[in-house]
Amino acid sequence: MTRKNNNFIMRAVVYVGYFMALFPLLVLIIWSFTGIWPWPQLLPETFSLRALDELFGGYSGAIKALISSGLISAVVALLSIVVSLPAARAIVLCDFLGRDLLKFIVLMPVIVPATAFAMGIDVLFMKIGLSDTVLGVILVHIILCLPYTVRIMTEVTEATGDKLEVQARVLGASPLKVFTNITLPIALPGIISSVCMAFIVSFSQYFITLLIGGGTVVTYAMFMFPYIQSGDRTIASAYSVLFLLSTLIVFVFLDRTVKKYYDIGDVFYFN
Amino acid sequence: MKRIINCTFIFFMALILLTAGCGKSSAQQGATTTDNNKFDSIIKNAKGTTVNFYAWGGDERINKWVDTVLAKKVKEDYDITLKRIPVDDIQTVISKLTDEKQADVQKGSIDLIWVNGENFYTAKKNNLLYGPFTQNLPNYLKYVDQNSDDVKYDFGTAVDGLESPYGKAEFVLINDAAVTPETPKNTQELLDFAKKYKGKVTYPAPPDFTGSAFLRNVIYDIVGYDKVKAAGTDKQKIKEAIQPALDYLKELKPYLWKEGKTYPASIGQLDNMFADGEAVLDISYDPNAVAGMISKGKIKDTARDFIFDKGMIGNTHFLAIPANAGNRDGALAVVNAVLSPEIQASKYNPANWGDLPVLDNAKLSSTEKELFDKIPLGKGVIPQATLLSKRLPELPADMVPLIEEIWQSEIPNK
Amino acid sequence: MSYSRFKPYLMILPVVLVMAIFIIGLINGVLQSFGIIPAAGLTKLTLSYYQEVLNNGDLTASLWLSVYISLATSVIAVVIGVLVSVAATTSGLVKSKFFQILKIPVIVPHTVSALLMLNLFSQSGIVARMAYRMHLIRGQEGFISIMFDKNSIGIILAYLWKEIPFVIMIVVTIMANINSSFGEAAVNLGASKGKVFKHITLPLCLPSITTSFIIIFAYSFGAYEIPYLLGATDPKALPVQAYVEFVYPDIAHRPFAMVLNSLMIIFTVAIAYIYYKILSKNLVKSGMSND
DSSP: HHHHHHHHHHHHHHHHHHHHHHHHHHHHHHTTTTTTOOOEEEOOOBOOOOOHHHHHHHSSSSHHHHHHHHHHHHHHHHHHHHHHHHHHHHHHOOOOTTTEEEEEEHHHHHHHOOOHHHHHHHHHHHHOOOSSSSHHHHHHHHHHHHHHHHHHHHHHHHHHOHHHHHHHTTOOOHHHHHHHHHHHIHHHHHHHHHHHHHHHHHHHHHHHHHHHHHTTTHHHHHHHHHHHHHHHHHHHHHHHHHHHHHHHHHHHHHHHHHHHHHHOOOOOOTO | OOOOOOHHHHHHHHHHHHHHHHHHHTTOOOOOOOOOHHHHHHHHHHTHHHHHEEEEEEEEEEHHHHIIIIHHHHHHHHEEEEEEESOHHHHHHHHHHHHHHHHOSSSSOOOEEEEEEEHHHHHHHOOOOOOOOOGOHHHHHHHHOOHHHHHHTTTEEOOTSEEEEEEEEEEEEEEEEEETTOOOOHHHHHHHHHHHHTSSSOOOOOSSSHHHHHHHHHHHHOOOOOHHHHHTTTHHHHHHHHHHHHHHHHHHHGSSSGGSSSSSSSHHHHHHHHHTTTOEEEEETTTTTTHHHHHTTOOTTTTTOOTTTTTTEEEEEEEBTTTTBTHHHHHHHHHHHHTTTTHHHHHHHHHTTOOOOOGGGGGGGGGHHHHHHHHHHTTTOOOOOHHHHEEEEEOOOOHHHHHHHHHHHHSSSS | GGGGOOOHHHHHHHHHHHHHHHHHHHHHHHGGGTTOGGGGTTTOSHHHHHHHHHOOOOHHHHHHHHHHHHHHHHHHHHHHHHHHHHHHHHSSSGGGGGGGGGGGGHHHHHHHHHHHHHHHSTTTHHHHHHHHHHTSSGGGGSSOOOOOSSTOOHHHHHHHHHHHHHHHHHHHHHHHHIIIIIIIIHTTOOOHHHIIIIIIIHHHHHHHHHHHHHHHHHHHHHHHHHHHSSSSSSSSOOHHHHHHHHHHSSGGGGGHHHHEEEEHHHHHHHHHHHHHHHHHHHHHTTTOOOO
């Protein structure tokens, strides 16, 4: 009996969670089409399509920015993994000078307020000619993603260890085979989650992209934020909904592609 | 082994990046002419180039007008591609220009900026702008009243040809006639208004741009522009001069939203509160904002502007060109286009933006005057003649932050 | 070990290079707090900005407010996040397709989260309207004011909406994996579910929980967007104060912003460092450190 009650409570908790996550988003979607929504109405009094006009009207460049931002964030995510995976394996499996320090430093971009290093990096990039370039923006985004990707990859490596690789080597497999057939597949769920996290971080960046990229790199966030700041809820909500949809589409795409190639049940480590 | 895979991967990534990078940075650099006396050579150099125009992007109607009407004109007249880069605060752009100066960047990617007031003051003080250039623009010489204080001074700072007028603003108050039939004509009536609609009146906290204007307008109404201006940039003197206004605001506090202990952080918030009915008073620097909001369907069509008898603050907003603009000639051509009567009239049309024009009526031909005369008055908007007759100048830009600081330390939470 | 050929230093090289850029940028930024901004004509190293800020009485109020906000946010987020993770794991719902829903708030930018909370909980918000419809309140003023007030409840809610799913995202899979592998083994050997959780699952999840706690604490301490949009006019949270100084029209004011930023960095780094030291000690004690 108690176990059944317990289970019921547990399920209820999770369902409440679903509601809390979804309800505000539902309100967001309604706001995207709202004209006037005065007190005390529960639904808008008038509806309006001006947000759709702005987004898809073709003159604002919002959709173009959406696609190019998506590409940039995808590259950022991939490069973050390329940089994080070896580092995570080294941190977990090897002992080297400054290991604890590195574990700590890598978290700093999240700890430090953006304005603090944005101005400094801006000047630095200008001096080495990376300012106003796509490469500069990508580099800065990678910096901001590392706290998440390195930590996730570190935890994945800690949880899985390297015993399987050692066994495979003992059995005679070459290092390349070990990597492609064991290391990569085991790490893949963690890689995918890191990719997703990095993509989100990069896609949401505003201030630093404006500063470092300026006119050369116009991201979707640069279109979205002035509307959020100006308080135009209809347009801000529409931009946010499109933002969410695009991110979800990217994730679903990743999910499907990886499943096709690697035949894994749970693609997402945090599934 | 992994190293090789990693290296190949990075190599391919780098290839993609390089090609992507190539595509993006082309067609943006226009030649900078040292001889800027000939507008013709400016146009020749600007032909086929792209101009990066940095402007506040929080109003989709303004954005649409720039992207369609203005962009079309400069494309047709000068074969220039106008690229609008939205920002939420032009201050960030000024910061970037400062950094570029520090790093000695000769050719930046910022060609044209929409700026005024304190930001212009900073840019001018730190030598971030190109100019003087207005004398080289045919339309400026032809249509603008160069002796008008509205054009010569920006928040009390001498323009000195470093920026060109874009449009005019005037501070107005807004309410809904169906909800609040009164239109307070001075601060005393405003106090009665707040008492009547207790808890539903408030203003954005300075240093919000519009909230700061409300504060200054209240000061003008109670103390008068000349007395405040005379105090100069001495914070103590300013405080003494505006003390009656501070006392008034303290008297106003208990009748305000949240008893005046806290204030909306931005004008956007107040706009939303007004639309929701949580506030019965709204404010704006744009007299046509009320028409814009009505046409967007954000507020009811019974809303309207009203102003104080003693006058409301008015200012001009400008376009400026950074000293290290990559496409200086392109920017000059765009500024010239902005000063044409068709563009100013189109901008003034409430169906597009509703921003007041900056051209001198006396310099317009009768056909050109007609362009403006046939523009319908926006819904709920006070006629231009009335607005202009009650216009008061802005205080010097370096006084404004001091006044904001005094408000911050005297009013909220005390 | 098969990796003895690969010097670990080579493996960490890319990360080190990237972080080096970050550190240089940070140092450049911090230099501004000592009054070095060549573009504005300031070139002398000075401590005067620090003196001025530290002498200002408003600083303590802002500091306490920021500590309160970040502490409340991180503690509540971790506690509720772990609880929901436990509920999801034990009820099996973690395997359901719908479980992904709980992670969607992570995708939403913080400023949008602020917008959402405003929509819901302001005095003219959706919840207030529902209460009005149900005759629980008589007008907008009847709804308790949780936005823009000194208790910063609105700010904390906006953070929590995003951070609780963040904790869940980080913690739940490890929890589920451990539960199914070690957990089942232990139960087969006779341990009760409670004991399994307390002595196996929870300790193994601790690194993830710690990571999320530190990230949330540090981020909410230093981020300005949400307290800027939802906070009271006075006192302002530290990052909001820094931002206000930062956009002050006169660039010569920049050092003040950088002083505040530096103080924030020192504070969060110190907290994070202490936390790590305590944690590694504990992990070594329970024999679980990966040394």
